[in-house]
Amino acid sequence: MEHCKKGKSLTEFLFLVPSLIGVSIFVLIPFIDVVRRSFCGAMSGEFVGLQNYVTVFTNKAFQLAAGNTLRFVGICMPLLIGLSLLVALILYHQAERAALFKTTFLIPLAIPVASVVLLWRVVFHSKGLLSALVVRFGGQAIDWMNSGWAFWVLVASYLWKNLGYDIVLWLAGLSSISPSIYEAAAVDGANTWKVFTRITMPNLLPSLYTITVLSFLNSFKVFREAYLVAGDYPHSSMYLLQHLFNNWFRDLQMDKLSAAAVLTALIIMGLILLLRRAWEEKCE
Amino acid sequence: MKKSAVTLLLPALLAVLVWMPLLFLAGGSFMGVVELTENLAPILTDSSGYASWRLLPQFPTLRPYIELLLDSPQFFVMFWNSVKLTLCILAGQFLVAVPAAWGFAQYRFPFKNFLFTLYVVLMLMPFQVMMVSSYLVLDRFSLLDTHAAIILPAVFSTFPVFIMHRFFCSIPNAVIESAALDGANKLQIFLYMGVPLGAPGILSALVLGFLEYWSLIEQPLTFLRNKTLWPLSLYLPNITADKAGLALAASVVMLIPAILVFLYGQSYLEQGIIAASVKE
Numbered sequence: 235m236e237h238c239k240k241g242k243s244l245t246e247f248l249f250l251v252p253s254l255i256g257v258s259i260f261v262l263i264p265f266i267d268v269v270r271r272s273f274c275g276a277m278s279g280e281f282v283g284l285q286n287y288v289t290v291f292t293n294k295a296f297q298l299a300a301g302n303t304l305r306f307v308g309i310c311m312p313l314l315i316g317l318s319l320l321v322a323l324i325l326y327h328q329a330e331r332a333a334l335f336k337t338t339f340l341i342p343l344a345i346p347v348a349s350v351v352l353l354w355r356v357v358f359h360s361k362g363l364l365s366a367l368v369v370r371f372g373g374q375a376i377d378w379m380n381s382g383w384a385f386w387v388l389v390a391s392y393l394w395k396n397l398g399y400d401i402v403l404w405l406a407g408l409s410s411i412s413p414s415i416y417e418a419a420a421v422d423g424a425n426t427w428k429v430f431t432r433i434t435m436p437n438l439l440p441s442l443y444t445i446t447v448l449s450f451l452n453s454f455k456v457f458r459e460a461y462l463v464a465g466d467y468p469h470s471s472m473y474l475l476q477h478l479f480n481n482w483f484r485d486l487q488m489d490k491l492s493a494a495a496v497l498t499a500l501i502i503m504g505l506i507l508l509l510r511r512a513w514e515e516k517c518e
Numbered sequence: 519m520k521k522s523a524v525t526l527l528l529p530a531l532l533a534v535l536v537w538m539p540l541l542f543l544a545g546g547s548f549m550g551v552v553e554l555t556e557n558l559a560p561i562l563t564d565s566s567g568y569a570s571w572r573l574l575p576q577f578p579t580l581r582p583y584i585e586l587l588l589d590s591p592q593f594f595v596m597f598w599n600s601v602k603l604t605l606c607i608l609a610g611q612f613l614v615a616v617p618a619a620w621g622f623a624q625y626r627f628p629f630k631n632f633l634f635t636l637y638v639v640l641m642l643m644p645f646q647v648m649m650v651s652s653y654l655v656l657d658r659f660s661l662l663d664t665h666a667a668i669i670l671p672a673v674f675s676t677f678p679v680f681i682m683h684r685f686f687c688s689i690p691n692a693v694i695e696s697a698a699l700d701g702a703n704k705l706q707i708f709l710y711m712g713v714p715l716g717a718p719g720i721l722s723a724l725v726l727g728f729l730e731y732w733s734l735i736e737q738p739l740t741f742l743r744n745k746t747l748w749p750l751s752l753y754l755p756n757i758t759a760d761k762a763g764l765a766l767a768a769s770v771v772m773l774i775p776a777i778l779v780f781l782y783g784q785s786y787l788e789q790g791i792i793a794a795s796v797k798e
Contacts, residue, residue: 245704246625253618254633256674261640264651271650321532324525331526337784338533341540344780346733348751349769353539356569361560366568375568394536399791406792444795447642454644458735462754476736479646483653483740491650499647503639 265499272496276489286493296494298470299478306385306474307453310392314449315442318397322404323434332405339398351462354379358387358463379464385471387463392456399452400445407441408434443509450505541573543773547582547766549575554762562762582763586771593753593768600749603668603738604731608724610673616720618679620712623686624694634683637676645736656741667741672731677794678723684793685719686712722790725783732776 275282290296321339325332357363360377369375378387411434419429457476460468466481467473475498482491546554553576560567586593622634652671653662661667689712697707713720733751742748750772754765780787 246621247627249617249621249625249708253614253621253674253676253679256614256670257637257640257676260652260655260671260674261648261676262636264655265648267654268651317532321529324529328526335529335533336788338536340784340787341777341780342536343787344729344776345540346751346772346776347735348733348754349543349773350539351754352765352769353542356558356561356571359561359569361567362569363571366570369568397532397536402788402791403795406795441795448795451642451644454646457646458733461735461739476646479649480736480740483649488650495647495650499643502642502644502647506642 268492269496271488272492274489276487286489287497290490290493290497293490295473295478295481299473299475302385302471302473303475306388306392306456306472307450310389310453311446311449313389314393314396314400315445317393318400318445319404319438321397322401322408325401326405326408336398336402336405339401341398342395343398347458347462351459354387354391354459354463380469382469382471384464384469388456388460388472391459392453395456395459396449396452400449403441403445403448404438407438407445411437443512446509447506451502542571543766543769545573545575546571547763547770548578548580549763549766550577550579550581551763553577554766558762582767583771586764586767590764593750593771595746596748596750596753597771599665599747600732600751603665603734603749604728606665606669607672607731608727610669611675611678611727612720612724614673615675615678615682615723616713616716617708619682619686619719620708620716622679622683623689624712637679641676641680649736649740653740662741663744663747665747668734668737672737678727681723681726681790681793682716682719685722686716689715718786718789719793721783722786722793725779725786726790728779728783729776729787732779 272286273281273283275285321335325335328335355362358378359365360375360380362378364378365375376383378384415433415437416429419433424432454476457474460472460474460477461480464472466477466484468477475494479491479494482494549557555562557571558569559565561569622630622637648671656662656667656671661670693715694707694711697711702710734749735751738747738749738752750768753768753772
């Protein structure tokens with residue numbers, strides 16, 4: 235950004251004004267207000283200190299939802315990141331076929347959730363297509379969405395949706411590694427595994443950081459699938475924080491909701507900073 | 519040659535899994551009532567056995583589409599709601615975010631880094647974090663239960679500013695300077711140099727935005743009680759025996775604009791995804 239013009243002319247600032255005003259009114263000021271509310275009683279509006287946070291932490295529904303969300307993120311992210319890296323590595327060496335595959339893996343990103351929800355019902359019904367398949371191989375029919383399997387259906391859906399996104403990011407990371415490093419390694423007689431662990435992986439670390447953050451944030455969007463398939467109160471294995479927020483919102487429990495929103499914001503910011511620090515330390 | 523075939527096994531397998539739902543949907547939407555009922559009877563009517571499916575309909579028919587497009591006023595209203603919401607949001611983002619991104623990319627002013635970091639943090643917050651604050655401000659302005667409740671907060675999303683900023687930053691300084699030497703003022707430079715040169719970035723943000731806003735779920739669900747205002751993404755007819763075809767056709771109609779935008783804008787979509795990941 236060294237091509238910035240000097241001078242204090244206000245006309246330059248005018249470009250930003252509409253956006254700044256809108257962001258302040260619709261996002262920033264209301265959020266600061268929510269932080270304030272998280273320390274106040276819902277009815278009285280009086281300052282109650284950390285009371286709302288204590289209430290949220292001891293709430294059974296919150297514990298269930300937070301646990302499920304953690305479990306979901308903890309299982310999905312390594313799976314997604316590993317699988318997309320594997321596919322990206324294969325496609326990177328298959329330049330002429332990569333375009334077709336990239337289109338394929340990106341298409342789920344474009345498919346509105348509402349379009350596939352119907353199909354989910356047909357597939358995961360207790361007498362649906364998946365049960366039919368399982369029975370054919372001698373298994374038992376299951377009402378998938380009303381059992382512990384619901385969680386895994388959600389995992390699969392998240393992978394299906396986000397695989398292409400991460401593959402594109404990995405491919406961008408791979409293509410930013412200078413070919414001359416690989417040539418030098420080849421001259422020195424390094425084998426494939428050595429090249430991968432000594433050159434490819436270290437150079438992909440910055441990508442790993444951003445991919446982790448973005449995959450984490452995209453994991454919040456899985457609520458769409460969960461909600462459209464199972465409604466307000468899905469099977470307890472897939473009752474996520476988002477369901478809880480939704481249900482508290484409907485009951486206008488603003489005190490708990492504010493505290494939970496601030497907590498979630500803190501955790502997200504913390505994770506972003508933590509990952510950034512972890513990456514920077516490895517870099518030195 | 520052999521080696522490449524083996525390594526492609528995994529991507530090929532995954533690709534089949536990705537395509538399957540789409541093929542199922544497309545095939546099913548051309549099936550007649552009788553065929554669908556026959557396939558789905560165990561689900562729809564509680565009879566014994568299990569559902570089955572053919573990829574290609576035995577007796578293809580356009581009946582479900584005709585019924586949906588001509589005889590379902592509710593579907594039509596929701597389709598136009600979706601179109602209206604998406605277009606208004608994208609137009610608003612274009613008017614607000616493009617100049618803002620240009621301002622961030624080209625000029626130096628106090629607190630710039632702080633403001634930009636704030637924009638990045640706000641863009642990374644999921645809807646659930648912001649829903650209380652959005653609700654409170656929309657309530658204050660009496661915007662709840664209007665389309666403006668969906669449009670206005672989305673217009674001021676900081677995400678498009680961030681994406682476009684990346685592309686504006688990559689415009690070489692010399693280009694801007696030469697325009698200034700020729701006597702162009704700041705607005706002229708922005709309109710005649712910035713916007714055309716940053717067009718890929720603007721399109722990236724708009725393509726990403728379209729795919730996001732075409733399938734909005736949380737916002738309309740939270741801020742719109744009046745169901746006549748709901749967008750298509752919340753149109754979920756129950757699968758009953760006589761409506762299964764209708765529901766499948768609705769799924770496909772909902773899908774078509776998104777696929778068209780995807781096919782037209784795939785390269786912008788990729789550029790946008792990559793731009794969002796670049797480290798500051």
